[in-house]
Amino acid sequence: MPLVSILCKYFANSRLMIFSINNCIILCTRRDLPMSIEIRAEKAVEIANEAGIFALGFFQRVGSLEIEDKGPQDFVSEADKAVETFVRAEISKHFPQDGIVGEEHAPLASQSGYTWVIDPIDGTTNFINAIPAWTVVIALVKDGITEAGVIYDPIHREMFSAVRGAGAILNQNPLICDANTSLTRGTIGTGFSNRVSTKGIQKLLNIIFDRGGMYHRNASGALSLAYVAAGRLLGYVEEHMNAWDCLAGQLIVNESGGRVEIQDADEMITHGGRVVVGSSGVFDQLKAMADEAFEG
Numbered sequence: 008m009p010l011v012s013i014l015c016k017y018f019a020n021s022r023l024m025i026f027s028i029n030n031c032i033i034l035c036t037r038r039d040l041p042m043s044i045e046i047r048a049e050k051a052v053e054i055a056n057e058a059g060i061f062a063l064g065f066f067q068r069v070g071s072l073e074i075e076d077k078g079p080q081d082f083v084s085e086a087d088k089a090v091e092t093f094v095r096a097e098i099s100k101h102f103p104q105d106g107i108v109g110e111e112h113a114p115l116a117s118q119s120g121y122t123w124v125i126d127p128i129d130g131t132t133n134f135i136n137a138i139p140a141w142t143v144v145i146a147l148v149k150d151g152i153t154e155a156g157v158i159y160d161p162i163h164r165e166m167f168s169a170v171r172g173a174g175a176i177l178n179q180n181p182l183i184c185d186a187n188t189s190l191t192r193g194t195i196g197t198g199f200s201n202r203v204s205t206k207g208i209q210k211l212l213n214i215i216f217d218r219g220g221m222y223h224r225n226a227s228g229a230l231s232l233a234y235v236a237a238g239r240l241l242g243y244v245e246e247h248m249n250a251w252d253c254l255a256g257q258l259i260v261n262e263s264g265g266r267v268e269i270q271d272a273d274e275m276i277t278h279g280g281r282v283v284v285g286s287s288g289v290f291d292q293l294k295a296m297a298d299e300a301f302e303g
Contacts, residue, residue: 048155059161090127126251130227146254156255167233175262184265188288196231196243211300232256236263242285266290
């Protein structure tokens with residue numbers, strides 16, 4: 008077993024975080040987490056795992072699912088509704104005073120100060136077309152700040168998670184967003200929402216090509232954000248995302264050492280907004296590209 012994995016397990020309950028950079032092991036002190044956050048963060052991972060298993064059952068019989076159109080290129084299936092109901096029930100069972108905001112059902116007001124923001128299946132279009140690129144997404148918000156985030160890809164059994172001030176991990180391994188990147192040596196993730204016009208995304212793609220870059224769209228914004236944290240994508244830019252699609256991923260990118268355009272989480276829950284994340288090597292360029300593409 009690699010030393011980095013051994014140390015991860017050994018220090019799992021301590022205040023030490025470990026990173027492996029250029030084959031060098033680095034130890035640093037993590038944030039001293041409030042117990043209320045730590046308990047919820049651990050439960051978020053458990054719930055995401057169970058929800059992913061539940062969703063897989065629907066995916067295996069995807070041809071027989073009931074599907075509704077919410078709008079152009081916007082769908083909801085019986086799987087989305089059932090998985091969200093399951094996640095909500097699990098959260099309410101363990102944290103009955105917490106609020107819940109999800110994509111498919113009405114919000115539940117918080118009495119504890121904590122709000123869970125969930126997308127039962129991010130990538131529904133992929134899901135209903137039997138494309139194995141979708142995720143279960145859970146974020147925990149308090150006082151306008153995302154405190155914990157989980158993105159689970161049950162097809163590949165990849166659990167991306169982070170707690171603010173305590174780093175990010177993929178399964179049991181630290182996530183490190185490599186700063187040594189350039190636009191011409193990787194791919195930029197992007198997406199499109201029918202809540203905005205097509206002009207912005209068309210302009211963005213032209214700008215990416217003009218800068219010598221290439222784009223990637225997998226129809227799951229949350230999964231793309233996780234891929235940025237893992238160094239699989241250089242960054243991700245989208246003109247408008249809903250909170251349940253992006254809050255968890257933004258935290259995971261930030262905690263992996265990437266950079267994120269900061270927003271108030273409560274404002275994102277209410278209105279949604281622009282999302283720009285990336286490795287520190289390209290983030291400023293991505294932000295400038297977004298400014299140019301989405302101006303006005």
